[in-house]
Amino acid sequence: MFKEIAKGMAFTLKQMLSKPITLQWPEEQKPSPPRHRGRHILHRYDNGLEKCIGCELCAAACPVGCIYVGSAENDPAHPVSPGERYAERYEINLMRCIYCGYCAEACPTEAITLGPRYELADYRRERLVATKEDLLEAWPGFEKSLADNPRGAGADQREQAGRAPGVSPRVAWEDREGAVGQAGRGSPAAGQEGLAPHVPTVATPPKRNPG
Amino acid sequence: MIADLAHFSIGPDYWWVVLIKGVIVLGFLATAAAYLTLAERKVSAHIQLRIGPNRVGPFGLLQPAADAVKLLFKENTAPAGRDKLLFWLAPALMAGAAILAYAVIPLSGTTNVNGYALHWNMAHVNVALLYVLAITALGVYAIFLGGWAANNKYSLLGALRSSAQLISYEMAVAFALIGVVILAHSLDLEEIVNAQQHAWFIVMQPLAGLLYFVGALAETNRLPFDLPEAETELIAGYHTEYSSMRFGFYFLGEYVNMVTVCSLATALFLGGWLPLIPWIHSDWLGGLVGVMWFLGKASILLFLMMWIRWTLPRLRYDRLMNLGWKVLLPLGLLNIVITGSVVAARAAS
Known part of the structure; x- marks a missing residue:
């Protein structure tokens, strides 16, 4: 009996003297593994054209129907993507998404992938519908901003219009909402009025696979 | 009048000295707890490779x-069906009994301050050991009354176990x-410590020291003897409803x-305030240094209790009883017989 007790006590003492494995989130961040399936990223070609051609194969492949793609014809003089069409709207309901990665598998141009970002909790359901603006890879200067803060979360969203580096889409959404006035904050009824026009609400989910 | 009052004494001490000591002891115990x-x-966090509380104040020092x-x-x-008086009384009894016991524990040797003999305990009682045993035994009433008054089966089971234990x-x-x-030829804790000038009693009485420590773990309901609480079986035992x-x-x-119990163990077995490195013990500073030695030794024991808690699992109830009655008690008797025989033999020779 004494031998076992001594063995146990020695073990716990050894544990006590070794370094704790606690990661003090959010001050300390753990980089996501390379193939982490976090929030989606819409990619661009090196020349800045969007890879997405608006074919809606991702929406068709999605098992939960959380992707909405609204495609439009490209203006040949000023193309958004190399194809005939591009995604005018691209929205993903992150509350419904199961992060299976089928959209990435279905994509013929590798326009959508699942990224490293994982801090996706929010207080407002409306904010959890990621818009094209949230998802689209920044360009140019993406590499540079990644070097500024390589810790994964939000790294795919640097230098979007009107945002300081490191500001998350959520903060940007709050800024947009704040333009309506303080009364809008926190109350769902008032908040819906304050939504930017391109932010879909939960009450009217995007139709799946139109046409 | 005031001069008269200042010289009114309780036992060997002036009343205001006792009052000051009481305030200090109370404050010390509350802070220490x-x-x-x-x-x-x-300690538990680091044993489990965690960090522990570190959000309130530097290193979590303001967490308490x-x-x-x-x-x-x-x-x-x-709870609605409680016994109102006892439900209210039991926690007070628990804390009260625990604090009262500390009144007689000498934190340092008697110090001579300008001709006044300053005792480093609140009450200098010559049967201090007996007093501590009696007062700590009150704690079982607190636990049992609390468990009974709550009108909850888990509380009652915890209370029953606790009484038996x-x-x-x-x-x-x-x-x-x-x-x-x-x-030591004495029940006075100060004399018991002074009797350890040449060798601590843990050296002369290792068996008694071990028995006392195991018993102390059980008396304070610490793991591996926390049967009265036993979260996995009784929710929180006697204080479920509190x-x-x-x-x-x-x-x-x-x-x-x-x-x-750790202070008592220090006084009884680890030489109390007696320093490992010799120190002149007559002045005010010497007394304070004695307190440091005492608290240092007690802290080591406290750490040991925590270390044990986060290492050993809880004993089963019948094994607890077996250990108490069939192992510890006979060993205690054996210790008395051996000690008594040796002392008698040395006295005779």
Whole structure:
């Protein structure tokens, strides 16, 4: 009996003297593994054209129907993507998404992938519908901003219009909402009025696979 | 008049000296209990490779204050079918008994301050050991009354277990202490410490020391003897129905009890305030240094208790009883017989 007790006590003492494995989130961040399936990223070609051609194969492949793609014809003089069409709207309901990665598998141009970002909790359901603006890879200067803060979360969203580096889409959404006035904050009824026009609400989910 | 009052004495001490000491002891025990909870959480965290509380203040040092505020402001719920008086009385009894026991524990040797003999305990009692045993035995009433008054089956089961456990282990503890008393020829804690000038009693009475420590673990309801609480079976045992500061008083009592048994063990077995490195012991500073030695030794024991808690699993109830009555008690008797024989033989020769 004494031998076992001594063995146990020695073990716990050894544990006590070794370094704790606690990661003090959010001050300390753990980089996501390379193939982490976090929030989606819409990619661009090196020349800045969007890879997405608006074919809606991702929406068709999605098992939960959380992707909405609204495609439009490209203006040949000023193309958004190399194809005939591009995604005018691209929205993903992150509350419904199961992060299976089928959209990435279905994509013929590798326009959508699942990224490293994982801090996706929010207080407002409306904010959890990621818009094209949230998802689209920044360009140019993406590499540079990644070097500024390589810790994964939000790294795919640097230098979007009107945002300081490191500001998350959520903060940007709050800024947009704040333009309506303080009364809008926190109350769902008032908040819906304050939504930017391109932010879909939960009450009217995007139709799946139109046409 | 005031001059007369200033010289009114309680026992060998002036009343205001006793008052000051009382305030200091109370403050010390409350603070110690609060910070022991933090220490416990830190020790457990590091044993489990965690960090522990570190959000309130530097290194989480203000966590006990935050906890105290939380306990004070929480809703004080009480079950409808409770015994009102006892439900209210039991936590107070727990904390009260625990704190009272500390009154006689000498933190340092008697110091000569300008001709006044300053005792480093609140009450200089010549049967201090007996007093401590008697007062700590009151704690079982607090636990049992609390468990009974709550009108909850888990509380009652915890209380029943606790009574049985405390009674069994009190016997073993008392027997273990008799060996010390035989060697020191006194029940006065200060004299017991002074009798260890040449060798600590843990050297002369290792068996008694071990028995006392095991018994102390059981008496303070610490793991591996925390049957009265036994979260996995009894939710929280006797204090299941307690919340807010009433629960706080149970908690306070438990941690003050830990301080008490560790201090007692220090005084009885580890030479109390006697330094490992010799120090002239006659002046004011010497007395304070003695307190440091005492508290240092007690802290080591407290750490040992925590270390054991986070290492060993809880004993099964029947094994607990077996250990108490069939192992510790006979060993205590054996210790008395051996000690007595040796002392008698040396006296005869």
